[in-house]
Amino acid sequence: MRAVDAIMECLKAEGVEHVFGIPGGANLPTYDALYDAGIRHVQCRHEQGAGHAAEGYAKASGKVGVALATSGPGATNLVTCIADAVMDSVPTVFLTGQVRTELIGTDGFQEADISGITMPIVKHSILIQAPRDIPRAIHEAFHIARTGRPGPVLVDIPQDLSRADIPYEPVASVRLPGYQPTTEGNAKQIRLAAKALANSRRPVIYGGGGVINADAAKEFRELCVSDVFPVTCTLMGLGAFPADDVQWLGMLGMHGTRTANYAMDEADLIVAIGARFDDRVTGKLTEFAPRAKFIHIDIDPAEISKNVPAHIPIVGDAKRILPKLTAEYRALGADRSRLDAWWQRIRGWQEKYPLRYDDADDGEIKPQYMIQAMYEATDGRAIVSSDVGQHQMWAAQYYGFTRPRQWINSGGLGTMGFGLPSAMGAKVARPDEDVVCLAGDGSLIMTVQELATCVTEQIPVKVFLMNNGYLGMVRQWQELFWDRRYSHVEMGASPDWVKLADAFGALGMRVTDKGELGEALKTALSEDGPVLVDVHVTKEENCYPMIPAGQAARDMVG
Amino acid sequence: MGEPGTKEVLNLEELQASGGVRTGRRHVLSILVENKPGVLARIAGLFARRGFNIDSLAVGPTDEASMSRITLTVDGATHPIDQVTKQLHKLIHVIKIRDLEPDERVARELALFKVSCQDGESRAQVMQFTEIFRGSVVDVSKRSVTVEITGTDDKVEAFEDMVRPFGLIEMVRTGEVAVARGRGAT
Structure with missing residues (x-):
């Protein structure tokens, strides 16, 4: 069997139904095998689109996302996606073609050392050196991508080796002596954690993207409601706990709610689950949660005590640890009323500092209003894939996510241009759900070519464009911290987004009046094909509240 | 520091002070790795991007053909060493790491x-x-x-x-x- 045909067998054995990519010289053999392999291939318009689509697919489904690219520029176009996937722990496999083995190292046509280039940003990478190794390498890649702390794995396959005839036998299991993720969690530590929870007077549970990656939202919720624990989540963790629950404090961090940040500041015990104390969460590290002890549950031991020293570290899979912790905690029969005073304090903040903005009295569309209108139009049920910037933060604040994998965005790397292709991938994974791409005008144009993919491949993504004519978040920082010297943040009037959508064969709509917004969004959702709604919002609106960079929670402004 | 939120100009001493406070005793790390191509590059790259200087490095075969031994000495305070060994452990080809204390080596x-x-x-x-x-x-x-x-x-x-x-x-x-x-x- 040709090695490339063996690759198809391996992909099918791994349960792969969809892949995203672009063919080229060095991966011609792979594409020949793909021709009648029975796997749906989404032909993207740029490899970055394919890579983010694979990420969106993975984030929406929990399955491994797969992207294909040729050697050289095809492979280097994936670099941003790989970096994005490693930062947000997205299970992905990238299959790149490489030049023929005899050309490697000779600066051959379309040669780039992609395994070298991506070494700092992959979970693992495999450069194929013998055709017989290919099936095992593919299975290893999937195993590494989806287990432990998920992440991107690159498999680089020289073109000549992929054409080789190999004896193919299905690979039953992979054996990696250096890779044995801890999953169960230390029983003694779990007991200690339960006791600490029972003794706490001002606890906060702080969930991150790891809860969603572990498919542990249910177990997370059970722990939270095993008592009246106040709950906050990071940007990546939104949806792990329903935003309409009374125990929900809102998102924490730079643009989180005052309540969530103040609660962290005054907490005596913080339970971090699948979260990594990113600088966007902690603000000034030396003043972060100064009164708290930390229980840190994470599958990656390197995250424990990386930024904040953990008093009770528990390494393992949240899905396995949380039920044990909940059971241990319940068995202690802690007195719920001990948290009354804490809740009184929290309710006080919630009353005094709700999320708020000054709505316009005329037809002007405030960006926050747009998110609320989007929530109404979708009944709060849509999968929202966001780009990066102010609109992302407003969505995180105002679209109350209630279930995991409903909110898809680029958190760690903050990749502008992520939204549209990842929405495309999410829609492929979840065709029966409404998938909305919430974009900014600065972000959307970075990968707008994927509208062509949506039209051609019939992927009816709805793009809701929050158009303020600025690189809004940068403008906000220039306004607040750099004396309003607006250096190169204005986007000007171009393009005409309605005509652009039309040119791609999608439906374009424009809304400039608040009164028409709700209807327009509903119309867009009811259309069969992809739609771009260009919504003109307030040009200079700032995203508040905010912890100014490098400051502490109690320094929040706005 | 280094946040664009502050407009103040940083002077060079401040920059050096924030980056260079990594002194401590010398550690000898004995790292058992799978004998795979690129494994040394991965380890060296990891040190480079986490801001650690390798003082010396010795690589050679072991009693088992599929494994190599890397002995690496590095200068650091206890906390960052801990982070470095944890990060090293995340490399798939790294099988075992031992930070050999002076009296046990x-x-x-x-x-x-x-x-x-x-x-x-x-x-x-x-x-x-x-x-x-x-x-x-x-x-x-x-x-x-x-x-x-x-x-x-x-x-x-x-x-x-x-x-x-x-x-x-x-x-x-x-x-x-x-x-x-x-x-x-x-």
């Missing part, structure tokens, strides 16, 4: 010194030092002696101090290799 390094000897007297002195350090002369020319010294890095450095006044033409060191003391495997 036997460490050796080989060094070659090419020393200038203008006359018979200085040659005699260098050869005498070589004997004291239990080294051996491996090459000699009219105006130089090449000496091989084996030992801990302290011993190598002590020898260097002794011969430097004669004129040290060249010094080449392998970097330390180490094994755990006693019956147990490193």
Whole structure:
């Protein structure tokens, strides 16, 4: 069997139904095998689109996302996606073609050392050196991508080796002596954690993207409601706990709610689950949660005590640890009323500092209003894939996510241009759900070519464009911290987004009046094909509240 | 610091102070790895991007063909070392890491010194030092002696101090290799 045909067998054995990519010289053999392999291939318009689509697919489904690219520029176009996937722990496999083995190292046509280039940003990478190794390498890649702390794995396959005839036998299991993720969690530590929870007077549970990656939202919720624990989540963790629950404090961090940040500041015990104390969460590290002890549950031991020293570290899979912790905690029969005073304090903040903005009295569309209108139009049920910037933060604040994998965005790397292709991938994974791409005008144009993919491949993504004519978040920082010297943040009037959508064969709509917004969004959702709604919002609106960079929670402004 | 939220100009001393406070005792890490292509590049790359300097590095085969042993010495305070070993563990090809404490390791390094000897007297002195350090002369020319010294890095450095006044033409060191003391495997 040709090695490339063996690759198809391996992909099918791994349960792969969809892949995203672009063919080229060095991966011609792979594409020949793909021709009648029975796997749906989404032909993207740029490899970055394919890579983010694979990420969106993975984030929406929990399955491994797969992207294909040729050697050289095809492979280097994936670099941003790989970096994005490693930062947000997205299970992905990238299959790149490489030049023929005899050309490697000779600066051959379309040669780039992609395994070298991506070494700092992959979970693992495999450069194929013998055709017989290919099936095992593919299975290893999937195993590494989806287990432990998920992440991107690159498999680089020289073109000549992929054409080789190999004896193919299905690979039953992979054996990696250096890779044995801890999953169960230390029983003694779990007991200690339960006791600490029972003794706490001002606890906060702080969930991150790891809860969603572990498919542990249910177990997370059970722990939270095993008592009246106040709950906050990071940007990546939104949806792990329903935003309409009374125990929900809102998102924490730079643009989180005052309540969530103040609660962290005054907490005596913080339970971090699948979260990594990113600088966007902690603000000034030396003043972060100064009164708290930390229980840190994470599958990656390197995250424990990386930024904040953990008093009770528990390494393992949240899905396995949380039920044990909940059971241990319940068995202690802690007195719920001990948290009354804490809740009184929290309710006080919630009353005094709700999320708020000054709505316009005329037809002007405030960006926050747009998110609320989007929530109404979708009944709060849509999968929202966001780009990066102010609109992302407003969505995180105002679209109350209630279930995991409903909110898809680029958190760690903050990749502008992520939204549209990842929405495309999410829609492929979840065709029966409404998938909305919430974009900014600065972000959307970075990968707008994927509208062509949506039209051609019939992927009816709805793009809701929050158009303020600025690189809004940068403008906000220039306004607040750099004396309003607006250096190169204005986007000007171009393009005409309605005509652009039309040119791609999608439906374009424009809304400039608040009164028409709700209807327009509903119309867009009811259309069969992809739609771009260009919504003109307030040009200079700032995203508040905010912890100014490098400051502490109690320094929040706005 | 380094956040664009603050407009203040940072002076160079501040930048250096924030980046360079990583001093502590010297650690000898013994790393067992799968003998796979690129494994050394992954480890070196990891050190580079996490901001650690490798003081010395020695790589070689082990008693098992599929494994290699990397002995790496690094200067650092306890906390960052902890982070580095954890990050190293995340590399798929890294099987085992041991931070060998000074009293639980036997460490050796080989060094070659090419020393200038203008006359018979200085040659005699260098050869005498070589004997004291239990080294051996491996090459000699009219105006130089090449000496091989084996030992801990302290011993190598002590020898260097002794011969430097004669004129040290060249010094080449392998970097330390180490094994755990006693019956147990490193």
